Amino acid sequence: MSRVVKLAVIPGDGIGPEVVAEAVKVLDAVTAGSGVEFEKTPFSLGAARYLETGDTLTDADLAAIGEHDAILLGAVGGVPGDPRLKDANIERGLLLKLRFELDHYVNLRPSKLYPGAAGPLADPGDIDFVVVREGTEGPYVGNGGSIRRGTPHEVANETSVNTAYGIERVVRYAFSLAGRRRKKLTLVHKTNVLVHAGGMWKRIVDAVASEHPEVDVDYLHVDAATIFLVTNPSRFDVIVTDNLFGDILTDLAGAVTGGIGLAASGNINPDGAFPSMFEPVHGSAPDIAGTQKADPTAAILSVALLLDHLGLTDEAARVTRAVEDDIAGRDATPRSTAQIGDAIVDRVQA
C-alpha cells in the first residue's frame, strides 16, 4: 500500500519556477520506489498572476491550498519599481497571507556552513544553528495605519502585537528542538527598548526553561546578536526570536554561511491543522529570471525540510547528503540551474 502526499506547488515569479523545477526533480528521485507518492497540484500565484487577473490570493485559492498536506513555494514578487505593481503588495497579500492564514507559527531556518561553501568570514569556525522565528505575530501583523497621508503632518504607526499564546507555543517548539540538538537556546529580542513585548518573551522563555533543565538558555539583544553572527557564529545552537528580528538574523545568517542561495526554510504549523510550507529564503530575483543562473540548492534543501516534516527522515537525509557532497565538490566552473539540480539528482540516486 502506498502513501499519497498531496503537495501544492507554487513556483511563483522570477527564478521561482526554475528552482522549483529542480527541487521537484530531486523530490521525485528520492521518493521513487519508496512507496510514497507525491500528488502535485500547481498553483499559479504571484506577480505574474496579479498582472493577468488582478488577484493576489483569493479565498478559493486559499481553500484549495488548504486541502493539501504540504506546500512547496519558489519565490514570489515582481520587478521592483514595476509601475503596474504599484498598488499590489505581493509579499503581504500572498506570502504573509499564507503564513498567517495557515498559522505557520514556526518559521524554521537552519544555518549551516557546509564544507566547501564559501562565506565572507575569514575564520568562520563550525556554524550549525537553527533560527526558530515566530511567524504569525509581532511587527508583521499588519496593524498599522497613517493619518494626513502625503502632508507634512502625516503620522504613520505600526503596532507589533504579541500574545502569550503565540509566544509560548513557538518557545516550546524551540526548547524541544534544542533538546534534540546541542541543548543551547538563545532568546534574541530588544528587551531594554521594547519592554512590554520583550519582557513577555523573556518571562515565557524563563518559565518554559524551568521545564527543560537540560537546555542552557541565554539572552542577547538583537544588535549584539548580529555582532556574534559575524564574530562567533559557533556559539549558537537554537535561536528563538520574533518575526522581524528573525527575518533580519536569517538573512545575515544566510550570508555568513555562503549565501542566500543555500538557505532553506519551513513555515510550519506543528499542530498539523494546516499544511506547512517550504521555501528558499531568497526572493524571486527577476534580474536573472529565465537565465538558468539561479542556484536551486536552497529550494532543494527546502525539500529536505519538507521530507523531514512528513516523517520521511531517511529521504530527507539522502537529499541533505547529496547537497552536502555537491557543495563539497564545487569549483569555479559555472553550472546552470538544471545542471546543479541534475548533479544532485545523480547523487541522490547513487
Next chain:
Amino acid sequence: MSRVVKLAVIPGDGIGPEVVAEAVKVLDAVTAGSGVEFEKTPFSLGAARYLETGDTLTDADLAAIGEHDAILLGAVGGVPGDPRLKDANIERGLLLKLRFELDHYVNLRPSKLYPGAAGPLADPGDIDFVVVREGTEGPYVGNGGSIRRGTPHEVANETSVNTAYGIERVVRYAFSLAGRRRKKLTLVHKTNVLVHAGGMWKRIVDAVASEHPEVDVDYLHVDAATIFLVTNPSRFDVIVTDNLFGDILTDLAGAVTGGIGLAASGNINPDGAFPSMFEPVHGSAPDIAGTQKADPTAAILSVALLLDHLGLTDEAARVTRAVEDDIAGRDATPRSTAQIGDAIVDRVQA
C-alpha cells in the same frame, strides 16, 4: 579672547569612567593652547547612582545638563541580572530619555575600516560609510503596553510612531551629508511589511531626492542590508534609516570594521536648540570594569565627532589622524586603557 565650551561629562557605569578619562585627556591635549577652553561638569548618572539614590534622571539633572554646549557620555548600565536593578531601566530612563528630551534626532554613526584594524571579513574592501539613524521616533518611542500581564492571555503591543516632520528633518540631514561625501544615499527600511511607516519614509526620501540630483539614491530592505554589510560593505556611503534598524545595522557595522571598541557616535540636535551628546557605541561591559582592559578608542573617536560638531575641524582631524596612526601601529602586545589613551595623546601632541 578665548572661547569657552561648557561640556557635561557623564562617565556612567562599568568601563565608562575609564574610557571617558582617556577621551578627556585627548580632548585636553588637542585643545591646549588653541584658545578654546572646555569647562567640564561631571554628572554622576547611571546604575551606580540609581542604586545609591533611586534616581535615574531627575528634572533637575536634565535642566542642568541642558545648560551645557555639549555632552560626553561613557556608558551606562549595571550588571545584567542584578536583582537590585530589576525595576530600573537605565537604558530607557537615562540614555533614551536624554536622546528624546534633548531632541537628538540625528544619531550619527560613522563606520570606517582603518588600516590595521582586524575585522571578521576575509575580503572587506574599503569600508567608509555613515549611518544616519533617526533618534527620536519609531519603535523607540515607548508607546507600548500589555494587558493580563503574567497570564496565559497576556497581550503586549509596541507601537512604532513615525511622523513626516521627524523623518523629513533627518532625511534632509542625510542628503546634505551625502552631498559632502561620495554622493550616495541608501534608505534602509522594510517597506514590504511595515507598509505605512516604510511607505512614508520612501515617499519623503523620494521627495527630498528631487532637490538633490547630485545624490544617487537606492533602497534596501533591512534584511538585505545586513547581507551587503558582510558581502559588499564598500557599496555604502550614507545610510539613512529608522531608530531600530539603525541600532541593529550599526552594531553589525561596528563588528565588520574591527569591533565595537572602535565605533563612535554622536546624538545630534542639528538645530542647536539642545546640546548634542557624543558616546561610544559600546555598552558599560561591567565584566571588565576597573581592569583597564577596555579600548578607549571609540570614546576618543567620539571626541573627534564632538570637536567636528563644534566647528573645531582641525582639532577633530588631529584626533582622528592620531587614532588612525595608533591603530595602524597595533600589534598583539596588550595595552591598558590608559596606555592606549597616552599613546594617542602623544600622537596628538607630536
